[in-house]
Amino acid sequence: MAYGPVELRVIEFPGNRFRGEIIPAMVELVEKEIVRVIDILFVDKAEDGHVTVFEMNDLDDEDYQKFDPVVADVTGFLSDSDVEKLSVDLPNNSSAAILLFEELWPNRFKQAVEAAQGKLVRSESVSAEIIDDLVTVRSDGR
Amino acid sequence: MIGRRGMAGRGGRGVVRGVARTAVIAGTATATSYAVGSRIEKHREEKYQQEQTELAEQQYQNQPPQPPPQYQPAEPEPMEVQAGSDVTSQLQQLVELKQSGMLTDEEFSAAKARLLGA
Numbered sequence: 609m610a611y612g613p614v615e616l617r618v619i620e621f622p623g624n625r626f627r628g629e630i631i632p633a634m635v636e637l638v639e640k641e642i643v644r645v646i647d648i649l650f651v652d653k654a655e656d657g658h659v660t661v662f663e664m665n666d667l668d669d670e671d672y673q674k675f676d677p678v679v680a681d682v683t684g685f686l687s688d689s690d691v692e693k694l695s696v697d698l699p700n701n702s703s704a705a706i707l708l709f710e711e712l713w714p715n716r717f718k719q720a721v722e723a724a725q726g727k728l729v730r731s732e733s734v735s736a737e738i739i740d741d742l743v744t745v746r747s748d749g750r
Numbered sequence: 751m752i753g754r755r756g757m758a759g760r761g762g763r764g765v766v767r768g769v770a771r772t773a774v775i776a777g778t779a780t781a782t783s784y785a786v787g788s789r790i791e792k793h794r795e796e797k798y799q800q801e802q803t804e805l806a807e808q809q810y811q812n813q814p815p816q817p818p819p820q821y822q823p824a825e826p827e828p829m830e831v832q833a834g835s836d837v838t839s840q841l842q843q844l845v846e847l848k849q850s851g852m853l854t855d856e857e858f859s860a861a862k863a864r865l866l867g868a
Contacts, residue, residue: 616765649760658776665754672752684758690765692772708765 613711614646614685618694620704624652628674630705635678637709641716644680647708651695659695683708840865 619630637643650662664675664682685708698704718728841862848858 614765653773654776657773659773660776663757665757669752672754676755682755682757684760684762685765686760687762687764688760688775689763689772691760692775693764693766695773695775696771698773 611646611710612715615643615709615711617707617709618704619707620698620702622699622702624701624703628671631674631678638678638680641712643709644712645678645707646681646710647683647686648675648679648705649686649691650703650705651691651698652703653695653698653700655701657700659691659698661691680710837865 621629634643634645638645648664650666652660652662654660664672664679667675686706691706694704694706714731721728844853844858844861844865847853848855853861
């Protein structure tokens with residue numbers, strides 16, 4: 609099966625207090641089929657910098673039941689080495705959820721274009737820096 | 751405990767490529783997961799390899815220093831005598847000398863004959 613564009617998201621929280629609190633941010637995206645969560649894991653970074661990895665299956669029942677509807681798959685595409693690299697930048701005494709979002713809307717958009725006898729000939733991301741620059745220039749009246 | 755899902759391993763190549771810095775992972779919270787074991791195994795393996803590397807470095811340092819390799823100047827290639835082209839260029843010169851009037855017809859013919867060994 610071919611995947612659509614996949615985005616890596618690292619969501620950091622101070623302390624070790626979160627788990628299910630990020631669900632509301634994900635529900636709408638998932639329900640509207642804008643994204644599909646194809647991998648997820650959680651890391652805690654202790655006061656002394658030690659990192660502990662939590663999987664979906666490590667969550668308590670309450671949190672597991674919150675995440676279950678929004679997580680389509682746990683593919684394992686996120687590897688041990690990814691966790692090691694991504695955990696470096698986390699501050700001590702923090703937690704993070706690491707997710708892979710498969711974007712579903714680009715494929716739907718492409719299909720709609722093709723249904724209209726059109727052809728998608730170019731599709732690329734423009735960085736936020738570029739847009740910020742344009743906005744700044746415009747607001748400066750230049 | 752409610753029903754849980756099947757899980758893929760995390761031993762793949764991953765999605766983040768080409769970053770040198772890594773954090774040390776103490777372990778996963780999964781009591782039953784092989785991941786804890788494999789992680790510990792990996793640490794042991796890395797420690798063993800590190801010890802081996804240190805051992806090898808010590809042995810290397812104990813060895814007397816090897817003399818640096820001597821620089822060998824390359825032998826000059828013997829000049830290849832290109833008889834054919836030499837004769838041709840000399841003939842060319844003769845022709846020019848004759849055309850410029852330095853050589854008479856007879857002198858040109860004699861030189862040419864000598865050059866060609868005829």
